[in-house]
Amino acid sequence: MTDRLDVTDASGLPNPGDAGSGEVIASPFPEPTPISTDPSKGAKVRIGDRVFRTLAEGSGILIVVIIAAIGGFLLWRAIPALARNEQNFFLYSGNWVTTDTSAMQFGILDLLQVTVFVSVFALLLAMPVALGIAIFLTQYAPRRVAAPLAYMVDLLAAVPSIIYGVWGLYVLAPVIKPLAMWLNQNLNWLFLFQTGNASVAGGGTIFTAGIVLAVMILPIITAVTREVFVQTPRGHIEAALALGATRWEVVKTTVLPFGLSGYISGAMLGLGRALGETIALLIILRGTQQAFGWSLFDAGYTFASKIAAAASEFNDQYKAGAYIAAGLVLFILTFIVNSLARAAVAGRSKS
Amino acid sequence: MKLNSIGKAFGTTLSVAALAALTLSACGSDNNAGTSSSSAASGTASSSSADCAGKNSLTAEGSTAQQNAIAEFNKVWGQVCSGKTLAYNPTGSGAGVDQFLAKQVDFAGSDSALKDDQVAKAADRCGGGEAWNLPLVFGPVALAFNVEGADKLVVNGDVLAKIFSGQIKKWNDPAIAGLNSGATLPDADIKPIYRSDSSGTTDNFQKYLGAAAPQAWTKGAGKEFQGGAGEGAQKSAGVVQAIQATPGSIGYVEKGFAQQAGLKVAQIDSGGGAVELTDESTQKAVDTAKFKGEGNDLALDLDALYASKEAGVYPLMLATYEIVCSKGYDADTAAAVKSFLTVSANEGQANLSAAGYVPLPDAFKERLLKSVDAIA
Numbered sequence: 001m002t003d004r005l006d007v008t009d010a011s012g013l014p015n016p017g018d019a020g021s022g023e024v025i026a027s028p029f030p031e032p033t034p035i036s037t038d039p040s041k042g043a044k045v046r047i048g049d050r051v052f053r054t055l056a057e058g059s060g061i062l063i064v065v066i067i068a069a070i071g072g073f074l075l076w077r078a079i080p081a082l083a084r085n086e087q088n089f090f091l092y093s094g095n096w097v098t099t100d101t102s103a104m105q106f107g108i109l110d111l112l113q114v115t116v117f118v119s120v121f122a123l124l125l126a127m128p129v130a131l132g133i134a135i136f137l138t139q140y141a142p143r144r145v146a147a148p149l150a151y152m153v154d155l156l157a158a159v160p161s162i163i164y165g166v167w168g169l170y171v172l173a174p175v176i177k178p179l180a181m182w183l184n185q186n187l188n189w190l191f192l193f194q195t196g197n198a199s200v201a202g203g204g205t206i207f208t209a210g211i212v213l214a215v216m217i218l219p220i221i222t223a224v225t226r227e228v229f230v231q232t233p234r235g236h237i238e239a240a241l242a243l244g245a246t247r248w249e250v251v252k253t254t255v256l257p258f259g260l261s262g263y264i265s266g267a268m269l270g271l272g273r274a275l276g277e278t279i280a281l282l283i284i285l286r287g288t289q290q291a292f293g294w295s296l297f298d299a300g301y302t303f304a305s306k307i308a309a310a311a312s313e314f315n316d317q318y319k320a321g322a323y324i325a326a327g328l329v330l331f332i333l334t335f336i337v338n339s340l341a342r343a344a345v346a347g348r349s350k351s
Numbered sequence: 352m353k354l355n356s357i358g359k360a361f362g363t364t365l366s367v368a369a370l371a372a373l374t375l376s377a378c379g380s381d382n383n384a385g386t387s388s389s390s391a392a393s394g395t396a397s398s399s400s401a402d403c404a405g406k407n408s409l410t411a412e413g414s415t416a417q418q419n420a421i422a423e424f425n426k427v428w429g430q431v432c433s434g435k436t437l438a439y440n441p442t443g444s445g446a447g448v449d450q451f452l453a454k455q456v457d458f459a460g461s462d463s464a465l466k467d468d469q470v471a472k473a474a475d476r477c478g479g480g481e482a483w484n485l486p487l488v489f490g491p492v493a494l495a496f497n498v499e500g501a502d503k504l505v506v507n508g509d510v511l512a513k514i515f516s517g518q519i520k521k522w523n524d525p526a527i528a529g530l531n532s533g534a535t536l537p538d539a540d541i542k543p544i545y546r547s548d549s550s551g552t553t554d555n556f557q558k559y560l561g562a563a564a565p566q567a568w569t570k571g572a573g574k575e576f577q578g579g580a581g582e583g584a585q586k587s588a589g590v591v592q593a594i595q596a597t598p599g600s601i602g603y604v605e606k607g608f609a610q611q612a613g614l615k616v617a618q619i620d621s622g623g624g625a626v627e628l629t630d631e632s633t634q635k636a637v638d639t640a641k642f643k644g645e646g647n648d649l650a651l652d653l654d655a656l657y658a659s660k661e662a663g664v665y666p667l668m669l670a671t672y673e674i675v676c677s678k679g680y681d682a683d684t685a686a687a688v689k690s691f692l693t694v695s696a697n698e699g700q701a702n703l704s705a706a707g708y709v710p711l712p713d714a715f716k717e718r719l720l721k722s723v724d725a726i727a
Binding site for chain 2: 095096097099169170173174197198199201202203204282283286287288289290299309310312313315
């Protein structure tokens with residue numbers, strides 16, 4: 001016997017809606033609850049984790065707070081003194097007159113020029129030498145020689161800066177005097193070697209100071225560059241050697257492109273050190289009464305040495321404020337230099 | 352390995368040498384006072400040298416220009432009155448006066464007398480009594496020069512003012528040649544050297560130029576050099592080094608420093624002939640110094656000394672004052688201060704000249720001791 005469905009509509013087919021067996025209503029397929037893959041979610045928070053996290057966050061915040069506090073202190077002390085300045089702070093380049101604290105005259109144009117000039121000169125002297133030392137130590141020197149040599153270069157950083165200053169003025173200046181006189185007499189047409197506002201024979205010029213500063217920042221640049229060059233992937237070096245490259249070609253094609261960003265960041269660290277160098281420049285650079293002329297045989301004050309020279313007379317808050325204003329500019333300048341360095345490094349590492 | 356044993360031997364030798372050096376450096380006596388100056392103490396005992404009353408340790412702070420003189424006085428005081436010492440902190444005149452006014456030290460050493468606005472504060476500090484400026488130490492300021500072929504140089508206030516403001520630029524300028532007949536100075540640039548740090552010596556030098564040559568020196572005075580010409584060096588030692596290293600240079604520095612470095616110093620002709628820097632000419636200068644007032648406050652009118660045209664007087668002097676309370680000290684402190692100042696003015700003068708200062712002439716000493724005696 002055949003099953004005969006009730007035929008209700010005109011097409012002669014059964015209406016599925018009337019079928020009594022099975023549900024035909026579309027219902028959403030129930031999704032299973034997703035299992036979280038975060039390993040720490042739902043885990044028991046142990047005390048050790050919480051303490052470590054707090055300490056790490058606290059250290060980070062502390063540094064930011066200290067920097068902000070220093071910046072705030074500099075601003076707070078500088079503003080009352082700037083209000084009593086009769087000259088334009090950024091354009092005045094003459095003698096600082098702070099004896100009458102209600103009407104002072106001070107400005108940083110000269111300081112800014114001397115600081116930047118001596119630091120850039122030192123950087124230009126130190127960068128090639130540091131690059132050479134780093135390449136030699138990592139690529140050419142035999143292992144037994146590389147370690148003591150690296151140690152000796154790092155030892156340069158251990159010499160106190162006052163010793164550098166005294167050595168520079170009393171020992172180095174007389175030794176390079178013939179070279180300085182020769183440059184001044186024969187290459188006079190170039191603005192760099194013209195007679196400046198300090199005597200060439202006396203030795204207290206940016207020429208001497210720049211050489212001493214270059215020796216001081218050399219270990220910093222060399223250390224950072226060496227670290228980066230050592231990390232060049234062995235695979236790249238071996239590949240270059242396998243393709244028949246000479247030692248120098250290997251360096252040129254693998255080590256240098258890889259390590260360039262590290263080298264630049266090391267150079268910027270050195271520049272930061274040079275900008276803030278105080279005692280060595282205080283001893284070497286002579287004071288001047290005439291304007292700065294972008295010659296290597298000029299002298300004058302940098303920000304840091306100007307503050308150090310007057311530090312013993314800070315018994316009045318407005319007088320101190322004038323010098324703290326100069327310190328604030330140096331603070332901001334170093335910030336800017338470091339930011340540029342970071343931007344340069346970040347840009348390179350992406351490419 | 353051979354290298355290892357060589358290294359070991361080297362290391363051992365080095366450490367033994369270092370140990371030996373450290374141990375042997377402990378040898379040597381602590382008593383570095385020296386026996387040569389004990390003769391000073393055994394010299395003529397003045398009337399009030401027997402007075403060693405008062406507390407055993409005094410404190411003072413201030414000028415660096417008189418630091419060596421105070422060290423000498425302290426040594427002699429300790430010999431004459433055993434057990435007594437003075438702790439002098441050379442932080443600069445400004446800081447010293449501030450500390451004195453804040454009652455932190457017993458007296459202050461300053462390159463200049465108390466300013467008007469400080470006098471009232473000093474009266475507070477001294478319990479109503481006034482504070483006295485007692486000039487105890489006189490130091491001549493020498494003009495050291497380094498000119499090839501010139502052993503002797505004569506200058507005057509006018510020429511110095513023009514050199515240090517850049518108006519006279521060459522050594523063979525007629526103005527200099529006029530004072531130095533007989534000597535041929537070279538046709539070289541003059542390089543004036545000044546003190547680039549804040550200094551009482553600069554202040555006194557500029558005051559001298561302003562008093563001795565008012566038409567030529569219009570830059571004023573002050574602790575910072577305002578002249579407009581020359582190179583600055585840090586501290587007196589820096590000035591000496593700059594003069595030695597720079598041919599054709601001339602600079603002002605305390606006599607002691609110039610003497611120690613063996614620099615040639617210029618003679619000053621203020622109208623009565625060239626005066627060499629000697630003990631006699633400087634003592635004569637101290638004698639001609641006039642006091643601003645008549646009482647026991649011995650603030651000096653140095654402008655009169657700077658502008659003086661007397662023969663045989665070396666006018667470029669730096670006076671440092673000891674600023675004391677005339678009353679208001681407790682009995683122990685007053686007695687100790689009086690004892691120190693009296694011994695310094697008497698026995699302490701013996702070795703001052705060797706240190707580059709001027710021993711006080713008798714007439715001046717009488718006046719000073721009179722004021723010291725009047726401290727309550």
